Amino acid sequence: MKQMNLLQAVNHALDLAMEREQEVLCFGEDVGHFGGVFRATSGLQDKYGEDRCFNTPLTEQGIIGFANGLAAKGLKPVAEIQFADYIFPAFDQLVNETAKFRYRSGNQFNVGGLVVRAPYGGGIAGGHYHSQSPEAYFVHTPGLRVLVPRGPVQAKGLLLAAIDCPDPVIFFEPKRLYRAAVAEVDEGYYQLPLDKAEVVREGSDITLLGWGAQMEYLQKAAEMAEKEGVSCEVIDLQSLLPWDEDTVVASVLKTGRLLVSHEAPLTCGVGAEIAATVQARCFLYLESPIARVCGPDTPFPLALEKVYMPDQHRIFDAINATVNF
Amino acid sequence: MTNPNNATITLVHRARFVDGHGLTIPTFRLLKDDGHLYADATAPELDKKQALAMYRSMVTTRLLDERMLAAQRQGRISFYLQSLGEEAQAVASAAALAPEDMILAQYREQGALLHRGFTLDQFMNQLFSNEDDLGKGRQMPVHYGCRELNFMTISSPLATQIPQAAGYAYGQRLAGDDAITLCYFGEGAASEGDFHAGVNMAAVLKAPVIFFCRNNGYAISTPASEQFVGDGIASRAVGYGIRTLRVDGADALAVYEATRQARQLMLEDPQPVLIEAMSYRLGAHSSSDDPSGYRSQQEEERWRKRDPIGRYRLWLQHRGWLNEDEDRRQHDALRRQILEALKQAEKKPKPTLESLVEDVYAAVPVHLQRQLERLKKQDGASRKRERS
Numbered sequence: 001m002k003q004m005n006l007l008q009a010v011n012h013a014l015d016l017a018m019e020r021e022q023e024v025l026c027f028g029e030d031v032g033h034f035g036g037v038f039r040a041t042s043g044l045q046d047k048y049g050e051d052r053c054f055n056t057p058l059t060e061q062g063i064i065g066f067a068n069g070l071a072a073k074g075l076k077p078v079a080e081i082q083f084a085d086y087i088f089p090a091f092d093q094l095v096n097e098t099a100k101f102r103y104r105s106g107n108q109f110n111v112g113g114l115v116v117r118a119p120y121g122g123g124i125a126g127g128h129y130h131s132q133s134p135e136a137y138f139v140h141t142p143g144l145r146v147l148v149p150r151g152p153v154q155a156k157g158l159l160l161a162a163i164d165c166p167d168p169v170i171f172f173e174p175k176r177l178y179r180a181a182v183a184e185v186d187e188g189y190y191q192l193p194l195d196k197a198e199v200v201r202e203g204s205d206i207t208l209l210g211w212g213a214q215m216e217y218l219q220k221a222a223e224m225a226e227k228e229g230v231s232c233e234v235i236d237l238q239s240l241l242p243w244d245e246d247t248v249v250a251s252v253l254k255t256g257r258l259l260v261s262h263e264a265p266l267t268c269g270v271g272a273e274i275a276a277t278v279q280a281r282c283f284l285y286l287e288s289p290i291a292r293v294c295g296p297d298t299p300f301p302l303a304l305e306k307v308y309m310p311d312q313h314r315i316f317d318a319i320n321a322t323v324n325f
Numbered sequence: 326m327t328n329p330n331n332a333t334i335t336l337v338h339r340a341r342f343v344d345g346h347g348l349t350i351p352t353f354r355l356l357k358d359d360g361h362l363y364a365d366a367t368a369p370e371l372d373k374k375q376a377l378a379m380y381r382s383m384v385t386t387r388l389l390d391e392r393m394l395a396a397q398r399q400g401r402i403s404f405y406l407q408s409l410g411e412e413a414q415a416v417a418s419a420a421a422l423a424p425e426d427m428i429l430a431q432y433r434e435q436g437a438l439l440h441r442g443f444t445l446d447q448f449m450n451q452l453f454s455n456e457d458d459l460g461k462g463r464q465m466p467v468h469y470g471c472r473e474l475n476f477m478t479i480s481s482p483l484a485t486q487i488p489q490a491a492g493y494a495y496g497q498r499l500a501g502d503d504a505i506t507l508c509y510f511g512e513g514a515a516s517e518g519d520f521h522a523g524v525n526m527a528a529v530l531k532a533p534v535i536f537f538c539r540n541n542g543y544a545i546s547t548p549a550s551e552q553f554v555g556d557g558i559a560s561r562a563v564g565y566g567i568r569t570l571r572v573d574g575a576d577a578l579a580v581y582e583a584t585r586q587a588r589q590l591m592l593e594d595p596q597p598v599l600i601e602a603m604s605y606r607l608g609a610h611s612s613s614d615d616p617s618g619y620r621s622q623q624e625e626e627r628w629r630k631r632d633p634i635g636r637y638r639l640w641l642q643h644r645g646w647l648n649e650d651e652d653r654r655q656h657d658a659l660r661r662q663i664l665e666a667l668k669q670a671e672k673k674p675k676p677t678l679e680s681l682v683e684d685v686y687a688a689v690p691v692h693l694q695r696q697l698e699r700l701k702k703q704d705g706a707s708r709k710r711e712r713s
Contacts, residue, residue: 025499051499057529062488062522066530069492072477073427075499077492089518096482097489105470105478106461107684142685166687195690242690 004185007178009152010040010117013159014078016189018048021076023113024163026053028063028080037082038119038178064090064116068097071111076163084120084172085129091137098168099143112166115159119175120148121213121263122300123309131300133212133264138170139241139273145169145194146240148212152183154238157192165194174213181216197244199251203233206257206323209248209274211237214261214310221315230323240270248274249281256287257322261310266294288325291318350559352603353583354573358631360639362578369582373646379420379577380641382440383412383634385659389435389445390608392663393452397466397612401671402452406467408433410607411539413577413633416440418507418537418600421584425504427493429477429486432467433539433606434509441474445663449670461684462676483514487523487536491597494527494534498595505533505591507584512601513544515558527597528565535587536562536599539574541606546619562599574602575633578640604633678704 004012017024026041032055035042045053056063060081067079081087087094094116102110122131138146145167149155155173162169174181200215201222210218215236222232233251237243252258258278260271275290293310301308328334355366362368371379390407397405408415415436419428428437435448447459451469454462460470460478470478477486477493490508497504514520515538527534538558542549555561562569568590572583580602587598605628609616616625641647678701682693689697 054530057522057525059518059522059526061518062491062526065485065488065519065523066492066495066526069489069494070496071492072489073493073496073500075496092482093485093488093519097480097485100480101478102687103684104460104464104468104480105472106459106463108459108470108472109478110687112687145686242686242692245692 001184002187003182004152005179006149006152006155006173006181007038007040009156009185010159010173011042012185012187013156014041014044015047017078017160017163018044018052020189023074023076024052024078025070025075026078026080027056029056029058029082031055031080036080038175040117040173041080060086060089061093064093064098067114067116068093068101068111071114071168072101072109074113076113076115078115078117078163081116081118083130084118084134085132087116087118087134094138094144094170095141099141101143101168103143110166111168114168115162115171116169117159117171117173119178120172121174121176122305123176123213125302125305126300127302128299131305133172133262133295135172135240136264136268136270139270143168144241146172147194147238148172148174148240149238150174150212150215150236151177151181152185154192154236156185157190158194158238160189161191161194164191172212176213177216192238195239195242195244197238197247198236199233199247200236201232201234203231203255205231205255206233206259206319207248207251207255208232208234208259208261208315208319209237210261211240214263217310217312217315218261220312221319224312224316225319228320230319232319243274245277245281248278252278252282253285256285258286259291259293259315259318259322261293261315263295263310265297266292267297269294288322291322293318345554346556348560348563349556350569350571352571352573353579354576355578355582356576356636356640358636360636360643368578369585371581375420376641376646379416379440379581380637380647381655382416382436383577383637384656386412386416386436386439387634388656388659389439389448389663392660392667394612396667402466404466405452405612406432406610407608408435410628410633411541411574411604412436413637414539414574414580414602414604415509417577417580418584421581421588422507423504425475425502426588427475427477427497427504427506429490429493429506429508430479431483431486431510431514432479432481433511435467435469437509438469438471438474438476441471441476443469443471443474443476445666446669447471449666450673453670453673454675455670455673456676457673458676461680484510484517484519484523486510487514487519488526489523490534490536491523491527491530491532494532494597495530498531498533503592505535505588507535507537509537509539511544512538512540512549512558513547513552515561516552524562524565524567524597524599528567531596533591533595534597535584535591536597537584538599538601539604540601541574541604543606543610543620545610545614546616557601557603559599559601567597567599569599569601571601571603574604575631575636577633577637605631
């Protein structure tokens with residue numbers, strides 16, 4: 001076991017994956033010798049050579065198109081998009097190509113070896129284009145897997161599982177926690193299951209559901225509620241597509257209440273899908289409307305970032321409103 | 326000379342703009358319209374068997390196109406896309422490759438797949454999206470693909486295959502494969518961002534890929550003059566710092582030789598090459614298009630006289646490799662085989678309901694299994710309703 005922050009855990013996972021398999025390649029903008037603007041690929045070029053860890057020209061559609069080709073050849077590209085905000089030029093490659101590669105060819109070709117890593121989320125004074133949480137765009141795309149880890153242990157285990165997985169994966173890393181989240185991490189090779197939610201705190205009055213950096217706020221809110229005598233069950237969804245309906249449904253059948261929280265805007269966010277599904281499967285057990293605590297339907301602001309963020313205070317208020325409905 | 330800008334710095338003291346047409350690229354051509362070689366031209370090394378195989382692939386492509394366009398008109402298939410006038414560039418370029426080389430196509434290169442050994446039955450199964458289609462009946466007609474023949478499955482979004490070809494070829498170089506990648510696209514697709522992205526990435530990352538552009542003058546109704554103002558597509562390759570060659574796409578021998586040499590170059594020194602083949606899209610863009618709305622009969626007639634198959638046939642005859650009677654008998658036999666394959670494919674059932682949810686992922690996830698169960702129930706109920 002070793003103390004690592006989230007960034008070190010990602011770097012460590014990439015190192016282990018490259019060591020384990022020749023087929024694993026890391027590339028993207030500034031990923032090579034420099035080791036990435038967040039240093040996630042630090043030291044990998046020195047260790048594995050310029051052929052396996054390298055800079056690309058500054059073109060997101062090119063990076064993902066190139067990665068699709070490599071994966072179709074049977075390699076395992078781990079492509080980095082510098083910020084999730086800049087994944088949109090590659091949207092066509094991801095949605096029309098990556099996601100449909102296996103299906104459209106009748107399983108003759110696939111890009112299952114592909115992993116796209118991208119730092120996401122706000123809270124770092126990133127304004128419009130260094131703060132976005134674009135997961136919902138991809139969760140609407142059959143053929144992709146979408147993962148978001150909440151801390152160093154999950155980041156390493158899920159990333160290693162993603163690289164080994166026969167389906168293409170988009171892996172969003174909460175950059176607000178890159179250095180802030182520190183934990184004891186197993187130094188060996190391990191994987192975490194790809195389509196399982198994790199109950200991180202057991203409770204009986206309400207289910208709080210989120211993923212990624214939002215888990216920090218949810219747990220703080222759960223502690224605040226505990227002091228008021230409200231017992232919260234906190235679940236980290238981890239995999240947003242496919243998502244673990246059964247774990248969430250089992251929890252809501254027990255608590256009778258659900259609050260979903262994400263940083264992305266409210267309208268058509270992933271929370272909407274979860275609320276609709278839980279409503280259909282738990283209708284007779286729900287004691288209050290499902291609450292969604294999300295970013296407002298605005299572009300991500302700079303000066304009013306704190307107001308925008310669905311933090312522990314907004315979640316705590318929503319817990320009270322739900323429990324007292 | 327290196328500098329941080331990675332550009333030549335030669336100082337001048339008067340502003341002199343380089344003309345946008347300062348670079349003109351000649352067209353490589355071996356065969357004259359009468360099927361004889363130009364005086365200073367050398368025919369590529371092709372034996373009789375190879376030369377006739379190319380001819381047969383071109384002819385089969387044309388006959389298949391004729392028959393299936395008619396089948397679309399009869400409402401027997403939903404869509405078709407012919408390659409009339411462009412048979413030579415697909416067949417001759419594919420003929421210059423090794424079977425291990427990967428081909429990524431746009432959609433008007435059925436000749437390449439045919440030349441690699443895709444059978445008439447396989448073509449028909451895809452066109453009728455029946456249960457024997459390798460693609461399991463999921464894509465529109467003409468979106469062929471074949472793992473066994475190293476022909477990547479075609480998709481509709483234009484130019485997406487260009488950066489993919491760069492990645493595939495990079496993988497080949499890394500694996501030490503004795504193979505390259507060839508990527509086809511039209512001059513219209515070359516206006517997409519993925520063209521720029523893919524060619525530049527291949528150049529910077531030294532990927533052994535032949536970018537093969539079919540400049541046939543039109544992207545649906547848009548003439549090339551509304552697509553770009555530079556000297557075609559070939560001139561752009563110079564801007565990306567890679568080798569390029571413009572070739573007469575209606576000259577099978579020139580296309581073959583251009584592709585053969587490009588392949589040789591990149592096996593010796595892995596880096597991309599761009600070939601721009603000049604041709605004319607003689608047919609409509611697809612079965613959903615009528616070109617009379619945007620170009621003249623006279624223009625089409627002019628190009629019909631420059632038929633790539635006709636020119637190549639004359640060359641074969643001059644060499645004494647093709648007998649006219651035998652040629653006619655082969656045409657008739659091919660027409661019968663095509664019709665027979667069509668009838669067989671038309672009779673086969675559609676893929677199973679279960680196949681709807683397979684291959685979205687490597688394994689069917691729980692939520693898709695549940696959706697399939699619901700669909701099965703609904704399907705059963707609606708059949709029952711229709712029967713009563």
